[in-house]
Amino acid sequence: MEICTEHTHQVDHMSVEVAWELLWRSMNIGEEKEVQNLKGIGTEIVRKCGCLPLAIKVTATVLASRDQTENEWNKIFSKINCPQRKLPDDIEEALYLSYNELPHHLKQCFLYCAMYPEDCIMHRDDQPGQLLEETAEEYYYELIHRNLLQPYGTYFDHSSCKMHDLLWQLACYLSKEECFIGDPESLGGQSMSKLRRISVIINKDMLVFPATDKECNKVRTLRRIEQVSQGIDPSLFKKFLYLRVLDLTDSSIQSIPGYIGNLIHLRLLDLDGTEISCLPECIGSLVNLQILNLQRCKALHILPLAITQLRNLRRLGLNETSINQVPEGIGRLELLNDLEGFPIGGGDGNGKTKDGWKLEELERLSQLRRLDMIKLESAIPYSTGSMLTDKKHLKVLNLYCTERTDEPYSEEGVSNIEKIFEQLIPPQNLEDLGIIRFFGRMFPTWFGTTHLASVKYLKLLNCNSCVHLPPIGQLPNLRYLRIEGAAAVTKIGPEFVGYRGANPRSTDVVVAFPKLESLIIENMPNWEERSFVEEEDAAAATATEGGEDGSVEIRKGKAPSPMIKLLPRLKGLALVGCPKLKALPRQLRQEATSLEVLQLIGARCLKVVEDLPFLSETLAIVGCDCLERVSNLPQVRELRVTSCPNLRCVEGLGSLQQLWLDVDMQDISTMWVPGLQEHHRKLHSEDVDVYTWP
The missing domain is CATH 2.160.20 (Pectate Lyase C-like)
Structure with a gap:
C-alpha cells in the first residue's frame, strides 16, 4: 500500500470564488496576497475556463511562467477569449492555449500521447526516444508539471501517468492528420498514405490491414493491438517495413515470424504480456533496436543467441518472465542502461547458453542506469570486491532473491546470500534501492555507510529473517521508505534511527530521517515496541528542554544524551497489518510536525x-x-x-x-x-x- 492522492478526472464545475482559489494555489506562488491585485482579471480567466478544474490548473501553469502583471494576464485572457483557430465545441480553448504555449519538442511528446487509448496508463520507461534517457525524463516530468499528464496510482516517483479525457481529445484532434486510432478496416477507401502513427483497437479474430504496401511505407508507429483473440496477419511484418515502434502489448500472439528481421529501422519492440514462447534468431538483424520489452511473457523461457548482436540495445525488460536459459555475452551490449530482470546463474551451460548470467558479466555494462537482479541465491561470491561501485550512472537498483515455498534455505545458503549482498556495494550516486525477499539474518553493513547518501527511495520487502532493521535514519536524502513483511522484527529501536554510537555526552541535536516524506510499514505481524528510541533516551532528551528561549537545560548529576528529532518532514504514514501494535509511536505526537495523512489498517490491538x-x-x-x-x-x-x-x-x-x-x-x-x-x-x-x- 502506498500513500498518495490518486488523480481523478475532475469534470465538475465550481463556483467562481472557489475557482479563483484553485487558480492561485495551482500557481504555487505562496500567499494569495501576491496576486490579490489581479483577482479581477483572474476571475474573468476562470470564467472563460468554464470554472473547470482541469482547465484552471493548466492555465495556472501558463500564468505562473509569466510576469505577475495585469498586462500579461490580459494577454492570456485575450488568447482564451478570442481563439485563433476553430476548435470542436467539446474542447476548451484554455486547454489548447496550454498546448500552444509548449515548446516544439514538448508539443510532439504531447501529441504522441494520442496513440494510447483513452484512459490508458502510460509508463515513463516504455517511451520511444530512449537515446537520451535523461532528456526524455525531463520532457516527461515537464508535461506532468504543466498538468498535461497526471500521475497515476501509487507510484511515488510518478513513473506511470494518465492523460485526462479532455486533453486526450485535444491531442487526438490536433494529430488527426497523422494519427489513427481504431479498426483499420473502418477507413474504407480512405488512403493511409498520410498516416504516421496507428493505434489499433478491434474485436475481431484476426488483425488484417487492407492498405497497400505503398500506403504503409510512411507508418512509423504501430501499437496497442488489443482485444485480438486469435492472432495477427503475418503480412503485417511485410507491409510496415519502415516501422520505428511496434507495440504488441497484451496481444494473444504466440510466435514472431521470421519476417520481423526485415524491420531493420525498428527502435522499439514491445512484447509485454504476450503469449510468445520463443524469439527467432533473425531478431539479431534488428541492428537499430534500442528497446526490447519482454516483461510478463509467461511462456518465454529462453533468450536466443542472437540477442547479444543487438549492439544498440539500451533497454531489456525481463521482469516477471521466467527466463531459465540465456546466451553468454550480455556484456557485449555496452549501451545497455536499463536491464530489468537480470537472472543470476550458478552453473555452466553448454558453452553458448546457461541458466543465468554470472555477476562478472556486469563489468562491461558501464552505462547502466537501472538494474534489477533476480535469483541472487544462485550467485557465486565475487572474487575481486564489488562490481557496482564504479557504475557512475546507476540510479535504480533492485535486488531479488527467490522465495522458497517447499523448505527453508540451508545455513550454507543463508551464509552465501549474506556474502553476496555484502559485495553488492552500490555506487554513491544511487537514488532508488529495493531489496526483495532477502533471507539473510543481517542486512549488509554498507547500509550504515556513505554509499546510500544519495538514496531518495528505499524499499525493504519480505526480508523476513532479519531481526533488526538497518540503520537508515541518518540517510540525508531519503524521502520515501517502505518496509513490508519484516516478520522477525519485534522492535524498531535506535539502530533503525541510526544515532547509536554518537557521543553520549553530546548536546547536539540529532535529526533522524531529516527529509523523509512518506513512510509505509506493512505486514509486520510481530512488531510490538511502539517507540523508535529507547524510553530512557527519549526521557532524557525531552526532560532537558528547559528555558523560555528553547535552550537545553542539563539536569544535575545526569550526562546529557543527544537530542533526537524524528521525522520533521513526514507527510504521509501508513501502518498496515501490524496486529500487535498497541499504541502509536510517541514521536508522532511530538515531532512529526508536517504530518498530513495517516492510514491505520489492521492494527487490531490499537x-x-x-x-x-x-x-x-x-x-x-x-x-x-x-x-x-x-x-x-x-x-x-x-x-x-x-x-x-x-x-x-x-x-x-x-x-x-x-x-x-x-x-x-x-x-x-x-x-x-x-x-x-x-x-x-x-x-x-x-x-x-x-x-x-x-
Whole structure:
C-alpha cells in the first residue's frame, strides 16, 4: 500500500470564488496576497475556463511562467477569449492555449500521447526516444508539471501517468492528420498514405490491414493491438517495413515470424504480456533496436543467441518472465542502461547458453542506469570486491532473491546470500534501492555507510529473517521508505534511527530521517515496541528542554544524551497489518510536525488514536477491532472509518470537514456523530459532511 492522492478526472464545475482559489494555489506562488491585485482579471480567466478544474490548473501553469502583471494576464485572457483557430465545441480553448504555449519538442511528446487509448496508463520507461534517457525524463516530468499528464496510482516517483479525457481529445484532434486510432478496416477507401502513427483497437479474430504496401511505407508507429483473440496477419511484418515502434502489448500472439528481421529501422519492440514462447534468431538483424520489452511473457523461457548482436540495445525488460536459459555475452551490449530482470546463474551451460548470467558479466555494462537482479541465491561470491561501485550512472537498483515455498534455505545458503549482498556495494550516486525477499539474518553493513547518501527511495520487502532493521535514519536524502513483511522484527529501536554510537555526552541535536516524506510499514505481524528510541533516551532528551528561549537545560548529576528529532518532514504514514501494535509511536505526537495523512489498517490491538496536533488532512482507519477512542486531532479535515466495531468516542476534531463511514459503522457512530455535529456547528455554523465509504 502506498500513500498518495490518486488523480481523478475532475469534470465538475465550481463556483467562481472557489475557482479563483484553485487558480492561485495551482500557481504555487505562496500567499494569495501576491496576486490579490489581479483577482479581477483572474476571475474573468476562470470564467472563460468554464470554472473547470482541469482547465484552471493548466492555465495556472501558463500564468505562473509569466510576469505577475495585469498586462500579461490580459494577454492570456485575450488568447482564451478570442481563439485563433476553430476548435470542436467539446474542447476548451484554455486547454489548447496550454498546448500552444509548449515548446516544439514538448508539443510532439504531447501529441504522441494520442496513440494510447483513452484512459490508458502510460509508463515513463516504455517511451520511444530512449537515446537520451535523461532528456526524455525531463520532457516527461515537464508535461506532468504543466498538468498535461497526471500521475497515476501509487507510484511515488510518478513513473506511470494518465492523460485526462479532455486533453486526450485535444491531442487526438490536433494529430488527426497523422494519427489513427481504431479498426483499420473502418477507413474504407480512405488512403493511409498520410498516416504516421496507428493505434489499433478491434474485436475481431484476426488483425488484417487492407492498405497497400505503398500506403504503409510512411507508418512509423504501430501499437496497442488489443482485444485480438486469435492472432495477427503475418503480412503485417511485410507491409510496415519502415516501422520505428511496434507495440504488441497484451496481444494473444504466440510466435514472431521470421519476417520481423526485415524491420531493420525498428527502435522499439514491445512484447509485454504476450503469449510468445520463443524469439527467432533473425531478431539479431534488428541492428537499430534500442528497446526490447519482454516483461510478463509467461511462456518465454529462453533468450536466443542472437540477442547479444543487438549492439544498440539500451533497454531489456525481463521482469516477471521466467527466463531459465540465456546466451553468454550480455556484456557485449555496452549501451545497455536499463536491464530489468537480470537472472543470476550458478552453473555452466553448454558453452553458448546457461541458466543465468554470472555477476562478472556486469563489468562491461558501464552505462547502466537501472538494474534489477533476480535469483541472487544462485550467485557465486565475487572474487575481486564489488562490481557496482564504479557504475557512475546507476540510479535504480533492485535486488531479488527467490522465495522458497517447499523448505527453508540451508545455513550454507543463508551464509552465501549474506556474502553476496555484502559485495553488492552500490555506487554513491544511487537514488532508488529495493531489496526483495532477502533471507539473510543481517542486512549488509554498507547500509550504515556513505554509499546510500544519495538514496531518495528505499524499499525493504519480505526480508523476513532479519531481526533488526538497518540503520537508515541518518540517510540525508531519503524521502520515501517502505518496509513490508519484516516478520522477525519485534522492535524498531535506535539502530533503525541510526544515532547509536554518537557521543553520549553530546548536546547536539540529532535529526533522524531529516527529509523523509512518506513512510509505509506493512505486514509486520510481530512488531510490538511502539517507540523508535529507547524510553530512557527519549526521557532524557525531552526532560532537558528547559528555558523560555528553547535552550537545553542539563539536569544535575545526569550526562546529557543527544537530542533526537524524528521525522520533521513526514507527510504521509501508513501502518498496515501490524496486529500487535498497541499504541502509536510517541514521536508522532511530538515531532512529526508536517504530518498530513495517516492510514491505520489492521492494527487490531490499537485502542486509542489521540493527541496528534499536527495531523492536518486525512485520518483513515480500517479494521482496528479494539479501537475505542479518537480524540484531540485539532487540524484533521477528513476522517474515514470502517470495521471498527468498538469505536465509541470521537471528539476534539474542530477542523473536520468530511466524515466517511462504512455501512457497518452506522449504528456505533450514533454514539458520537451528534456530538461532533453540535461542536462543529458552534465553531463553524454548519454541519460536517457525512458520506458512505464503500
